[in-house]
Amino acid sequence: MSAIVIAINAAISVSAYLMTVRMIPRFRDMFVKARLYGKDLCKRDQPQVPESYGVLIGCVFLVSLFLFIPIPFTFDEAAAMDVETGGKPATFPHDKFVELIAALLSICCMIFLGFADDVLDLRWRHKLLLPTIATLPLLMVYYVNYNSTTIILPHFARAFFGKSVNIGIFYYVYMGMLAVFCTNAINILAGINGLEVGQSLIIAASILVFNITELCLGHQIESHKFSIYFVLPFLATSLALWKFNKYPSKVFVGDTFCYFAGMTFAVVGILGHFSKTLLLFFLPQIINFLYSTPQLFHFVPCPRHRLPKYDAKTDLLHISTTDFHPKELGTLGRVMVTVFRTLRLISWQEKSDGRVITNNFTLINFVLVVFGPVHERVVTQMLMGVQVMCTLVAFVIRYPLANYFYET
Numbered sequence: 001m002s003a004i005v006i007a008i009n010a011a012i013s014v015s016a017y018l019m020t021v022r023m024i025p026r027f028r029d030m031f032v033k034a035r036l037y038g039k040d041l042c043k044r045d046q047p048q049v050p051e052s053y054g055v056l057i058g059c060v061f062l063v064s065l066f067l068f069i070p071i072p073f074t075f076d077e078a079a080a081m082d083v084e085t086g087g088k089p090a091t092f093p094h095d096k097f098v099e100l101i102a103a104l105l106s107i108c109c110m111i112f113l114g115f116a117d118d119v120l121d122l123r124w125r126h127k128l129l130l131p132t133i134a135t136l137p138l139l140m141v142y143y144v145n146y147n148s149t150t151i152i153l154p155h156f157a158r159a160f161f162g163k164s165v166n167i168g169i170f171y172y173v174y175m176g177m178l179a180v181f182c183t184n185a186i187n188i189l190a191g192i193n194g195l196e197v198g199q200s201l202i203i204a205a206s207i208l209v210f211n212i213t214e215l216c217l218g219h220q221i222e223s224h225k226f227s228i229y230f231v232l233p234f235l236a237t238s239l240a241l242w243k244f245n246k247y248p249s250k251v252f253v254g255d256t257f258c259y260f261a262g263m264t265f266a267v268v269g270i271l272g273h274f275s276k277t278l279l280l281f282f283l284p285q286i287i288n289f290l291y292s293t294p295q296l297f298h299f300v301p302c303p304r305h306r307l308p309k310y311d312a313k314t315d316l317l318h319i320s321t322t323d324f325h326p327k328e329l330g331t332l333g334r335v336m337v338t339v340f341r342t343l344r345l346i347s348w349q350e351k352s353d354g355r356v357i358t359n360n361f362t363l364i365n366f367v368l369v370v371f372g373p374v375h376e377r378v379v380t381q382m383l384m385g386v387q388v389m390c391t392l393v394a395f396v397i398r399y400p401l402a403n404y405f406y407e408t
């Protein structure tokens, strides 16, 4: 029966892809008319590109899943219709139903808040608050259905703390923070054509491969089926968006898409009980976040845009820079830049007046520090290559290494 449910989900996803591919170009004028557009900063004439397309594909995703809601409960043996109870299911799995509804509510809420961010251009502190609020329905359903806040420890820690530790409320804090991280981490690894969607597609594909592997191994079947129900329509709609967002972008995704993608990943990670594995698929985003911390927390000046600088003569991207006088920085800021400089993670150019020019601390700029000026399309390809390599590393950590550390 499970195979039928997944096959129907796949069929809905294919239809969603075909529909989205037709819809995207038709909506372009409508977005521009509503003043939803941004300048493509890495092009010679900086054309106006319709922005916030995340809202459109988010809607198609939601409609696809709304249509799908009855399917698992129609074909699920536990929910089969019982003639004696007047056609009502004898043992309707209310817990599974509420899980699906709450997951959709959280994603829907995130799309709405992301769109508000695109339209109102919110401040950074709001960007942290929005995903926290959107996860509340999810955390509530986790509390009602599982409330399992125990973590299994690896071998080497068991001598001190035992086999497992119940971390109680901190588990909920961790899950809330996971949603904040997933949404914002995609949003700050952005600014060149196709990167937001490209990285999300690779993460989603990695999750799908992981879910299928676990299904084949017979581990936590229900959780991984649940994840697949969300990941397939996500992949389909994002693939359609990628067709128009890849270099040269005909549409921009907006913060709506970054939030939508991040929340979808957080939802499947939390309710599918594989949040640690999910974080492994976010390795490039974690690296980008750690590298960005001096600027994100304003220890080092952070311009509004940190995307690379375009050179119209050569059509190549160069590093974008920030400049400061070392004396302007606080102690922590100075320690951070000294560590980065010593490890050769940043470019460093001292001016005669003592001011320093360095690249903005993003993974995109780091790639440019290492490889020099590169074409926009190639930078995106390089970063997607890094994402794929990190997925392979994630699988090595998840299977051979984790089995070694956790198996009893």
Ligand code: UD1
Pocket (backbone or CB within 6 Å): 037, 038, 039, 040, 041, 042, 051, 187, 188, 189, 190, 191, 192, 193, 194, 249, 252, 254, 255, 296, 304, 305, 306, 307
């Ligand atoms: C985040 C980044 C910011 C980066 C921006 C690019 C942090 C703290 N913030 O800000 O450094 O510059 O994303 O998305 O790291 N754009 C392009 N080409 C693209 C995609 C976007 O030129 O392929 C430009 C367009 O002008 C577009 C704008 O970026 O309008 C979107 O920026 P926005 O998503 O509002 O920036 P933030 O998410 O706030």
Ligand code: MG
Pocket (backbone or CB within 6 Å): 187, 190, 254, 255, 258
């Ligand atoms: Mg953004």
